[in-house]
Amino acid sequence: MVSLICTLRDHRDDINCCAFSASLLATCSSDKTVRVYFTRDFSEAAFSPLTGHGYGVHCCCFSPCGQYLASCSTDATTVVWSMDTGEIVTVFEHPGRSPVRVCVFSPDASLVSGASDGTLALWDFNSKTLRRTGAANEASVVACSFTPCGQMFATGSTYGDIRLWDVGMNQLHAVKNAHDLGVTCCHFDPRSQSGGLASQFRLASCGQDSQVKIWIVSWHAAAGVKMHLLHTLIGQSAPVLSCAFSSDGQLLVSGSVDKTITVYDAHQGVLLYTLKQHDRYVTACAFSPASSLIATGSMDKTVNVWRVEDGCSGHGDEGKSLPAETSDVTAEGRKLPGHSRLLVCDWSEEDVSAWLCAEGLEALAEPFKANNIDGGELIALTKETLATEMKIESVGLRNKVMRKIEELKTSLVCSGIPDEFLCPITREVMKDPVIAADGYSYEREAIESWINSKNRSSPMTNLPLQTTALTPNRTLKMAIGRWRSSQ
Template identity: 80%
Template sequence: MVSLICTIRDHRDDINGCAFSPNLLATCSSDKTIRVYFTQDFSELAFSPLNGHGYGVHCCCFSPCGKYLASCSTDATTVVWRMDTGDLVTVFEHPGRSPVRVCVFSPDSSLVSGASDGTLALWDMQSKTLRRTAASNEASIVACSFTPCGQMIATGSTYGDIRVWDLELNPLQAEKNAHDLGVTCCQFAPKIQSDGCWLHFRLASCGQDSTLKIWMLFRQAATGCKMQLLHTLVGQSAPVLSCAFSADAQLLVSGSVDKTVTVYDANRGALLYTLNQHERYVTACSFSTTAPCLIATGSMDKTVNIWRVEDGVSGHGDEGKSLLGESSKATCEDKKLPGHSRLLVCDWSEEDVSAWLSAEGLEVLVGSFKANNIDGGELISLTKDTLASEMNIDSVGLRNKVMRKIEELKMSLVCTGIPDEFLCPITREVMKDPVIAADGFSYEREAIESWINSKNRSSPMTNLPLQTTVVTPNRTLKMAIGRWKSSQ
């Protein structure tokens, strides 16, 4: 039996990744933030959200010890964070400044990142340096996983191939056209099998061909490695975007464009459950590493669902059962922006700021903010130094709380319900000066010009070369945004 126990609604944009440590859950989003929760009650840590990326965050992963969290982004960086304090440990800038699509720790805590230009980078955590790089092809590397022994790496690309590498990033095996139209995710099972001569590793992969596949990778030191397809699972009707093995390697979960989450018996390739709760594409999924067995699923509906697996694979009598995902007793409360009279924070009046402070439990500061005439524009410009020196807020904890709340506002300067076409695909903020680039998409002028200057003329949306760097004002869109603002 699988039951929905919690829905988290803290992110302001698409969920792109989620990951468990023994006692934490991390989620990342196109809203540029990473959020961290205790798995005991799914309350958010004091230092969450983590704000360090300039663009959307594609992936997040914990180190094996759980002390560190890595996140990667369109901004071409992989950032490592401490999980006891939330402090930034280091920033790895990907060679070539290409958007980083995936990152993963090895069992010995090395770190690998894969980028949109088809390159793979292996980083040394102790020295915080780049150890080596490799290039597969011109397709984006969007999936990556270490074998449980940490001696091999599997990668998947938008070309549809799966490649296996050793720790020197020498190619060992290439499975061409593993998924038609592209691989979206891959993960090794956390168990090693052996028959005395060969080591056996199970690998799950999914792709744009709407299938989830289970492979067996055979490795022998003398003869290299080979791959064999064990199961092709077709329990979902649209591209499958994510997959993950349970900690005991008995279950396999996947999320799809058809808005469903499927749970399989990983040994038999049999469908056990289909979970119907998300309202848009399911983009991320992960199993907890300790009991009780939990599944986290993230979606473009901006929510993360937490599911409890009650009986492992024992319930074969319910094979293929569809669950509507009715919430159980323990549910997480929404953390919404407070009610205020204007959508745009920069347009808030002093009264709106006071209402926001009260809604966030900061009533004690209302008088001080009013005395200093803090409106929305002033609010998002505040710093810790200003709070301490000019507003005389002596409490360090209070200053930190205010700044965390302000950072959340900066990440989402508008409430929910904004038409997607009004948001710049790069900044995910309402555009002020929209322009059309050579790829046919509209962007904020400053954002796309900065992108072109640093990304070697690739499209942020397609990763294909831009035929020209000339941009054209999108006056129709600018007028539409203006009318929408006036109507709010």
Template identity: 80%
Template sequence: MVSLICTLRDHRDDINWCAFSPKLLATCSSDKTVRIYCTQDFSELPFSPLTGHGYGVHCCCFSPCGQYLASCSTDATTVVWSMDTGDIVTVFEHPGRSPVRVCVFSPDSSLISGASDGTLALWDFQSKTLRRTAASNEASIVACSFGPCGQILATGSTYGDLRIWDLALNLLQTVKNAHDLGVACCHFSPKMQNDGHMSQLRLASCGQDSQLKIWLVSRQTTAGCKLQLLYTLVGQSAPVLSCAFTADAQLLVSGSVDKSVTVYDANQGVLLYTLNQHERYVTACAFSPTMPLIATGSMDKTVNIWRLEDGISVHGDEGKSLPAVSSTDVPEDRKLPGHSRLLVCDWSEEDVLAWLCSEGLEALVSTFKAHNIDGGELICLTKDILAAEMNIDSVGLRNKVMRKIEELKTSLVCTGVPDEFLCPITREVMKDPVIAADGYSYEREAIESWINSKNRSSPMTNLPLQTTVVTPNRTLKMAIGRWKSSQ
């Protein structure tokens, strides 16, 4: 059977991806952060959260050795982090400065990223250089997976196409409309068969058509490759957003907009379990390569950890639905001092001092008091200000302060904020909302920065903006003002 053993509640916005290494779990979110946990007890590592991205983080993946983690974002970068220290190793800026939706390491530690403008970039991680690029079409590339041999990769787009490429980014095969309305995720099975003349492996894909599909990918040494559809799995009633194989390729898991997680026999296409514990869309799922664990992430801002109990049978009762079980939750977040978390900019100096004490930074109380730091000044602090103007000499202490401030910024948006008050780009409450040509409202600074970086497509639809002129949304601004006053 499968049981829920832990629920992680550290992120402040939608969970977008989960990834395991042999010893760690990484999760990333629209709150701009990546969090790292030890899989022994799911305690968060001291250097977590990682806060180098300017916008929401769409995807994260470990290098084959587990020593590095890559994450990609709407900010058009793929950042590689050290899992020893949490430091940034390198930053890859996607060609064209388009938002990066997916990234994945190859078995030989090459790194590929796929972007909203339909381009792929293959990076040499060792030399930190761009090896080559390729373009599929104008649709966003939102799914990517390397085969276990590292010689081919699959991509999926919002147009619904599945494409197979070689390492030179030559297109080998295309399946048009593999998923009606768009592919959401794809994942190669870790196992393959090779008889010297032909290699065969399985590829799972899922999409907006509410289907999960298993394909047989055959590649001959003297020719291209062929995709054959083996199974179409319809165990979920709404778009399927994520899928993943176990390390032994025996099981396949998927997460859906219907809030469910399904576990299948990957060899026979038989539904084994339906897990119902998330309160909103399930956007991410992953199997541990070394432990019988599944991680699932959701728009309810939580990550659930499930254990596959010993003796689980791949021929179990079809469609068995597990009852709700109690979970070992991370304690609820401490209340922030002073006013509502949305009003940190209005904190008094006393509120800031209380916050320092609540975060274990009592040693800095006298320094902050001497410099009359209130809430508005707190969230504008930088490492340079801490060192040069406030004379905080300890590098470790400065880094800790900045991590806590970044956590504070991501916590400005609390549960219950109407979604229409949040800028789709920054995921923060808007101060100066404007309407763009796509009909959506954005924070003025965010959409103007988006347009100025030569992104002339809509952040929401990926379609070209007919004009770059924006119009103030005074009605929305007044509504946000009234809502803030009521908090």
């Protein structure tokens, strides 16, 4: 059977990906953060959340040794983090500055990133250099997985094709229209069958056609690469957004827009369980490589952790549904203090002091009060201000303050405030909204700063802005004013 053992509620926006190492669970979200938990008790690591990205984080993955975590974002970067300290080890900027949709480590610790413009980049992690680039097509590359031997990898795109590549970025094989309307995820069975001059792998894929497919990928020294369909799984009634094999290749899990998670016998292609716990689309799923755990993430902003009990591969309970009541432990996210019902920018100095105490930063209450830090000043603080003007000497304390501020800003703006009132850059309620050439509205000061420092690219599309002219959005400004008055 499969039982829900834990629900993590720390993210403040859609969950986009989950990934396990032997001892850690990483989750990433549209709230621009990556969170890291210990799988022994699902407590959050001291350095979590990781807040180096400027936009939503689409994907995260652990290195084979588990010492590093990579994450990629709309900000066109793939960031590699140390799992000892939470510090950034390196930042890979995707060629062409296109939003990066997927990243994956190879077994030898190379790193592939795929972007919205259809390009691929192969990075050498040890030397921190770009080894090769390639292009699938003009569609977004949204899925990628390495074979266990590391000699090939598969990609899937929004055009619906699956392509196989070698590590020299040479295309070996392509299946057009593998999924009608687009591929959403693909994953190789962690086990491989090799026999001298021949190898055989299983690849799972899912897509907008509401199907999960299991393919056999064969390689032979003389015949090259071939790919044929083994199973088509139709256990879900809406687009399937994520799929993953268990570490032993016995099970396959998938998550769907119909809010369900399905668990299949991966060899027979038989539906074993349908899990119904999430309230919105299930966007991510992953098996632990070291234990019988599954993590699933959703647009309901939660991550559920499930335990697969012994005997789950039997067919006696085929297709059994597990209701929401199967949960026995819930790891609640931290609650914000009462004054947080106000917008941060409306906080008084006393509200800031109360927040510091609630976050275990009582020692900073006096210096913050002495410097007249109210809500507006709080969200504008930088590490440099803390060090030079407020004389906070501890690097660790400064980092902690900045993480708490970022978490606070994300938490508050995602709690009942209409998303269209938030600046896409700062994720704060706009005071002077303007329309840029890409058609999106931004806080004037934020977009002007962006244009001056980002080579005139769009913060939302990463494409060049045809003009830097900004048009006041008076209708939006009035709507925000009416909303503020009603609060």
